[in-house]
Amino acid sequence: MLDKNYDHKLVEEGKYEKWVNAGYFKGGLDKSKPPFSMVIPPPNVTGKLHLGHAMDTTLEDIICRYKRLKGYDVLWVPGQDHAGIATQAKVEEKLRKQGISRYDLGREKFLEKAWEWKGEYSDTIRKQWASLGLSVDYTRERFTLDEGLSNAVKHVFVTLYKEGLIYQGERIINWDPELRTALSNIEVIHQDDEGEFFHFYYDVEGSDEKLIVATTRPETMFGDTAVFVNPKDERYKHLVGKNAINPANGDPLPIMADSYVDIEFGTGAMKCTPAHDPNDFALAKKYGFPLIKVLDESAHMNELAGKYKGMDRYECRKALVADIEANGHLYKIEKMVHSVGHSERSGAVVEPMLSKQWFVKMTPLAEKLLNNQKSEDKVNFVPKRFENVLIRWMKNVDDWCVSRQLWWGHRIPAYYNKETGEILVSEVEPDMNLYTQDEDVLDTWFSSALWPFATMGWPNSEAEDFKRYFPTSVLVTGYDIIFFWVSRMVFQSLHFTDKAPFKEVLIHGLIRDEQGRKMSKSLGNGVDPIDVIERYGVDAMRYFITTNSTPGLDERYSETKMASSAAYLNKIWNACRYVEMTLGEDYKPALPNKKELTPIDAAILDKLQRVIKAVTKKMDEYQFGQASSILYDFVYDDFCSSYLEMSKVALQKGDSKATKDTLFYIMKSIILMIYPYAPFVTEEMYLSLPEHLDSIMLETYPTYDKNYLNAKAVKAVATLENMIKDIRNYKSTSGLAPNEKVKLSLSPKEPFKGASEYLARFSFASSITITKEELGGNTFLYSGMEMAVEEDIDKEALKAKLLKDEEKLIAEVSRGEKMLSNPGFVSKAPKAKIDIETEKLEKNKELLATVRAKLANL
RNA sequence: GGAUGCUUAGCUCAGCGGGAGAGCAUCGCCCUUACAAGGCGGGGGUCAUAGGUUCGAACCCUAUAGCAUCCACCA
Numbered sequence: 001m002l003d004k005n006y007d008h009k010l011v012e013e014g015k016y017e018k019w020v021n022a023g024y025f026k027g028g029l030d031k032s033k034p035p036f037s038m039v040i041p042p043p044n045v046t047g048k049l050h051l052g053h054a055m056d057t058t059l060e061d062i063i064c065r066y067k068r069l070k071g072y073d074v075l076w077v078p079g080q081d082h083a084g085i086a087t088q089a090k091v092e093e094k095l096r097k098q099g100i101s102r103y104d105l106g107r108e109k110f111l112e113k114a115w116e117w118k119g120e121y122s123d124t125i126r127k128q129w130a131s132l133g134l135s136v137d138y139t140r141e142r143f144t145l146d147e148g149l150s151n152a153v154k155h156v157f158v159t160l161y162k163e164g165l166i167y168q169g170e171r172i173i174n175w176d177p178e179l180r181t182a183l184s185n186i187e188v189i190h191q192d193d194e195g196e197f198f199h200f201y202y203d204v205e206g207s208d209e210k211l212i213v214a215t216t217r218p219e220t221m222f223g224d225t226a227v228f229v230n231p232k233d234e235r236y237k238h239l240v241g242k243n244a245i246n247p248a249n250g251d252p253l254p255i256m257a258d259s260y261v262d263i264e265f266g267t268g269a270m271k272c273t274p275a276h277d278p279n280d281f282a283l284a285k286k287y288g289f290p291l292i293k294v295l296d297e298s299a300h301m302n303e304l305a306g307k308y309k310g311m312d313r314y315e316c317r318k319a320l321v322a323d324i325e326a327n328g329h330l331y332k333i334e335k336m337v338h339s340v341g342h343s344e345r346s347g348a349v350v351e352p353m354l355s356k357q358w359f360v361k362m363t364p365l366a367e368k369l370l371n372n373q374k375s376e377d378k379v380n381f382v383p384k385r386f387e388n389v390l391i392r393w394m395k396n397v398d399d400w401c402v403s404r405q406l407w408w409g410h411r412i413p414a415y416y417n418k419e420t421g422e423i424l425v426s427e428v429e430p431d432m433n434l435y436t437q438d439e440d441v442l443d444t445w446f447s448s449a450l451w452p453f454a455t456m457g458w459p460n461s462e463a464e465d466f467k468r469y470f471p472t473s474v475l476v477t478g479y480d481i482i483f484f485w486v487s488r489m490v491f492q493s494l495h496f497t498d499k500a501p502f503k504e505v506l507i508h509g510l511i512r513d514e515q516g517r518k519m520s521k522s523l524g525n526g527v528d529p530i531d532v533i534e535r536y537g538v539d540a541m542r543y544f545i546t547t548n549s550t551p552g553l554d555e556r557y558s559e560t561k562m563a564s565s566a567a568y569l570n571k572i573w574n575a576c577r578y579v580e581m582t583l584g585e586d587y588k589p590a591l592p593n594k595k596e597l598t599p600i601d602a603a604i605l606d607k608l609q610r611v612i613k614a615v616t617k618k619m620d621e622y623q624f625g626q627a628s629s630i631l632y633d634f635v636y637d638d639f640c641s642s643y644l645e646m647s648k649v650a651l652q653k654g655d656s657k658a659t660k661d662t663l664f665y666i667m668k669s670i671i672l673m674i675y676p677y678a679p680f681v682t683e684e685m686y687l688s689l690p691e692h693l694d695s696i697m698l699e700t701y702p703t704y705d706k707n708y709l710n711a712k713a714v715k716a717v718a719t720l721e722n723m724i725k726d727i728r729n730y731k732s733t734s735g736l737a738p739n740e741k742v743k744l745s746l747s748p749k750e751p752f753k754g755a756s757e758y759l760a761r762f763s764f765a766s767s768i769t770i771t772k773e774e775l776g777g778n779t780f781l782y783s784g785m786e787m788a789v790e791e792d793i794d795k796e797a798l799k800a801k802l803l804k805d806e807e808k809l810i811a812e813v814s815r816g817e818k819m820l821s822n823p824g825f826v827s828k829a830p831k832a833k834i835d836i837e838t839e840k841l842e843k844n845k846e847l848l849a850t851v852r853a854k855l856a857n858l
Numbered sequence: 859g860g861a862u863g864c865u866u867a868g869c870u871c872a873g874c875g876g877g878a879g880a881g882c883a884u885c886g887c888c889c890u891u892a893c894a895a896g897g898c899g900g901g902g903g904u905c906a907u908a909g910g911u912u913c914g915a916a917c918c919c920u921a922u923a924g925c926a927u928c929c930a931c932c933a
Contacts, residue, residue: 215933270933338932385862392861550872558870560882567895578892625872629880732899738888824913833876
């Protein structure tokens with residue numbers, strides 16, 4: 001028997017351990033079942049999980065738990081991501097607080113620290129998974145730096161290299177001067193920052209004219225090789241071919257014309273700095289300019305900056321501008337808002353810089369993805385529109401810079417011959433007396449891209465899990481990492497396994513705070529899932545975060561909705577407690593016998609079938625909000641408010657086996673349908689039911705049974721419910737207490753045999769007369785029936801009420817007639833709709849006639 | 859500059875071709891024996907605006923406005 005109060009802490013205690021120990025989360029327990037597989041998006045080992053993770057993983061858990069009950073052999077692979085740059089930044093930050101830099105420690109020692117960090121946060125994450133109740137298969141847990149993944153990474157790198165899809169090249173990349181590493185384009189966050197737009201006078205050789213050139217980054221002027229103008233720009237035509245004098249260092253710069261230059265922008269004259277700007281780099285290639293780097297790895301000026309050597313880029317900017325101003329070459333400084341790239345991880349302003357890096361050639365891989373999306377094996381997105389996001393990005397994708405000047409990660413399997421410098425790219429380490437390994441590691445997403453197949457045992461294509469569970473069934477993730485992760489998994493998987501890594505992708509949005517702001521450390525508005533679990537219970541939190549949103553859209557955290565989710569579970573808990581009390585100790589479950597049902601039982605059983613059908617459909621479509629709302633209406637209104645109360649009539653009479661069976665059957669079905677959302681509390685309820693299995697996890701999802709459909713009962717009970725509602729309403733508006741006694745009469749019959757017993761109970765009727773006579777008193781009309789409250793009533797009030805009824809019915813009848821006399825409607829609307837409208841019109845006409853008769857008699 | 863999403867009850871949001879919904883808030887009345895984290899009843903919306911398609915539009919199309927997000931460019 002359940003306790004009087006639902007105490008989430010008591011309910012949650014010990015259950016997760018029990019499930020894990022029983023092995024219920026393991027994939028492959030029964031291989032006669034069809035496989036269903038998923039991989040967890042591996043969280044970064046950078047810290048604790050936040051509410052966004054809770055939503056993402058809960059959605060996955062709901063799917064897994066649902067699919068198990070639906071008879072699948074479910075495998076959900078857990079794991080974590082080493083998160084190269086993110087984790088290294090964290091570890092460095094921690095060291096910095098101790099006054100140590102990574103260079104003080106050296107690579108080996110630093111990596112020890114990083115592994116320590118990883119160990120700590122791995123444990124934290126696993127504890128959080130347990131708190132969330134995630135049914136992941138721990139026997140298959142993976143880490144992106146483990147041996148298997150590392151081998152897969154090497155294999156992929158070497159293969160791509162041999163295929164010419166990985167190359168080393170000197171190009172302009174995004175440089176993070178704080179972490180001192182290259183970044184890929186998508187790791188750069190562009191923000192509109194207020195900056196200064198410096199306009200300088202450039203002297204022109206052999207002319208008295210001065211050219212005004214504008215720049216936002218004066219410190220790069222030491223790397224300038226030319227000044228460009230547009231060939232059509234009349235202002236400067238005559239200067240093309242002459243030299244301008246660089247006011248930073250006095251070097252002559254050829255004035256050249258190229259249509260790349262925008263006449264309207266700035267002064268129309270642009271300085272060209274090939275080693276520090278991607279567009280200038282392209283121009284330099286075109287015209288064969290030298291590539292002059294003036295900044296070092298930490299964005300300090302090098303020897304080319306002369307007296308500014310060693311200064312930080314901003315110090316240099318300030319000093320240089322002051323000097324230029326001093327010698328009369330400053331024209332003006334404009335304030336300007338322009339977009340500035342920042343490192344996603346360190347926040348540092350990214351410096352575009354010429355650098356030798358490893359790149360993945362994207363065009364052939366992107367093409368595979370794009371072609372696949374045109375085929376039958378395409379990856380289906382839920383919601384669909386996100387497919388376009390992916391496609392548009394893949395069509396315009398740049399080559400992927402995969403090398404990082406970090407230590408925490410997969411070291412690039414490229415080796416340089418100590419004597420000849422020749423490159424050897426190999427999965428097997430060569431004789432290290434003769435070779436040195438490339439110092440760089442790979443972008444962390446390089447390994448995450450292999451996650452769905454590498455965790456299944458690939459590159460061993462005979463691995464059991466790979467054969468049985470790959471491709472995976474569905475991937476759940478946020479729209480913010482479609483570029484980073486989803487796209488890369490798809491093209492790598494297509495390239496290496498010839499299959500898309502998953503059939504479907506369910507995209508969810510972000511969780512924001514109550515005011516709709518992004519949760520962030522700097523705002524301090526983050527909500528800790530563990531804290532929420534402490535207060536409301538994990539089931540309530542799971543229910544809230546997965547049912548109060550719609551796929552692909554952001555969601556706000558809401559304290560009141562959180563509380564109402566908890567209240568809902570409490571409601572179910574109490575309903576279950578009541579059912580158990582009612583069934584009694586010696587109750588033996590059986591399917592309700594159709595022949596012995598009361599109309600009340602029959603009606604709820606009919607409704608349940610429809611609910612099962614509708615909920616199942618929504619679950620299959622990953623529409624968890626809609627599924628839960630269908631269930632909610634059923635649980636609250638049909639089951640708790642209506643059926644539980646009405647069934648008391650039969651139960652108190654004694655001969656109620658069918659009603660008890662109905663109660664049990666409905667309650668169990670509800671528990672099973674709520675279970676994927678709220679596994680702990682439903683397990684507790686389930687185990688307190690008679691004749692249960694060892695765990696709700698071993699149960700079967702409710703199935704639609706059309707034998708229990710009974711439209712007649714549903715209609716009769718609906719009429720009864722309307723009568724009860726009308727009386728309640730009548731009392732409320734007449735200032736009567738709800739339990740005020742009233743005398744009722746019905747004409748010419750009751751909604752179903754025995755209905756007046758229910759009516760009496762719920763309307764506190766002291767008597768109910770059934771008569772064929774016309775009813776006096778305050779009358780309510782139903783299709784084919786009337787009900788009246790017997791009392792001395794104010795005739796005027798009654799007349800007013802009837803007139804109101806009449807007015808309403810006239811509107812209804814007119815609507816129906818208009819619709820049905822519309823030839824367009826009759827010829828084009830579906831027959832079912834026409835039937836419904838015809839029936840409705842007839843009913844309303846009948847009611848209208850009755851109202852008019854009553855008015856005439858008054 | 860390009861793209862996408864959002865605009866529905868006081869607040870937060872569902873619904874996305876056949877008569878406007880939920881939670882919370884609000885107003886009455888109830889400590890009724892599963893549940894006061896409750897019960898019963900009520901009030902509250904020209905579904906952003908303007909056109910169009912359709913027998914029928916909150917829902918489809920086109921424009922407009924506001925808000926948000928993503929991508930690209932920015933000397």
